[in-house]
Amino acid sequence: MVEILRGNLAQLSLLDILKMLSSGKRSGRLDIHQGAKSGEIYLQYGTLIHAVSGTHLGENVVYTLLGWLEGDFSFTPDIEASEQSINVSTEQIMLEAARQADQWGDIKEVLSSTDAVFNISASGSANTVSLKPIEWQILAQINGQRSVIEIAELLQLPEFEVAKIIYSLTTAGLLHKVTDTQNAFREIVDESFFDQLMVIFIEVIGPIGPIIVEDEIKLLGEDRAAFPQNKAAELVERVSLEISDSAKRAQFQKQMVAVLRG
Amino acid sequence: MKKGLLEINELPGVWGSILCSNQSELIESSPPKGFDKSTQEDICRHSTELLSSAEKSVAGLREVVIHYSERKLFVLDFEQIVLLVFCTPSVDISLLRMTINIITTRWKSDKKIQKRMNAISVRRR
Secondary structure, eight states, X not given: OOXXXXXXXXXXXXXXXXXXXXXXXXXXXXXXXXXXXXXXXXXXXXXXXXXXXXXEESXXXXXXXXXXXSOEEEEEETOOOSSOOOOSOHHHHHHHXXXXXXXXXXXXXXXXXXXXXEEEOSSOOSSOOOOOHHHHHHHHHOOSSOBHHHHHHHHTOOHHHHHHHHHHHHXXXXXXXXXXXXXXXXXXXXXXXXXXXXXXXHHHHOTTHHHHHXXXXXXXXXXXXXXXXGGHHHHHHHHHTTOOSHHXXXXXXXXXXXXXXX | OHHHHHHHHXXXXXXXXXXXXXXXXXXXXXXXTTOOHHHHHHHHHHHHHHHHHHHHHSTTXXXXXXXXXXXXXXXXXXXXXXXXXXXXXXXXXXXXHHHHHHHHHHHHTOHHHHHHHHHHHHHHO
16 A cells, blocks of 8 residues: 655645545545544545544544644545445535634634633623523533533534634633633632722722723733632732832732732 | 841741841841851852842842742842842742832831941941
């Protein structure tokens, strides 16, 4: 058996490879590897007839594999599929794949990768929200610890479908991204910390206090609803620098250090 | 002043602290275990020299943090005096900086401490 095509998805996208093999009326097996994950797509005279990845079969596997932006591929000609799991036309898959490739651009701006972890936003949406059953299923799995890919595997859904829904829930303000998996387990400050900070800060600086605090939270790249414990002192220090009177600043810091130290 | 150093040492991740003049004279200390007087004086001399040479390149420089593999040395310049705090890498620098500000603000309104500071300044001239 001779491999006629081998390369990396970073240089040639899977969609381009499939277009090439399909237009060339090729038969054989396309193997794709990304770390520990892998998938196979079988073609017969340029028609996609079977795709498998782990326990998943069919056209949804093709859509999932199209979402892999990195990984190795190799095409081995003349290997026949053991079964037929794709029951839609190759043209239809290509059209859907092209549409998904466009959407991936927007989705990736929010998700960065399917290893991203999300949590439910405490502030929620300003408007009434109605969810489809699949959206509810996905929302129910969001816990600040599971990644997009883990939720897809848990619900036996294509990665693209899960990513698309998480993207729309995030842009609707229902979810927020946890910066990385490690941070998902970080300690979050209690809401009473912010209550005390606001009261003490308003006493010193007046009603503009909450606006300054919110601005500093944003400048730290954080969200009040999930503010990490290890940045609480930094936030207090930054906020205190807005107090021009040095004696008042020291007094504010003294009160807040007592809060921070419990 | 000793009381202030002990307060700093109570912070999580703080290992010990030393106060010296900017001429490297040891003023007060609550150092990490095993740091004898001569070691402390050596550290003061090297730290004040470092601060002094760094200030020539960076105007308005007030603090320097030296990162060792298992420790951090936080050096703060208060014009007449220099405070050295020995920390573990996990120390919360913001919490440390605020605590130091609280203590040094208190020192500024303490007449006894001010008298001692003035004596250090007079010796420098």
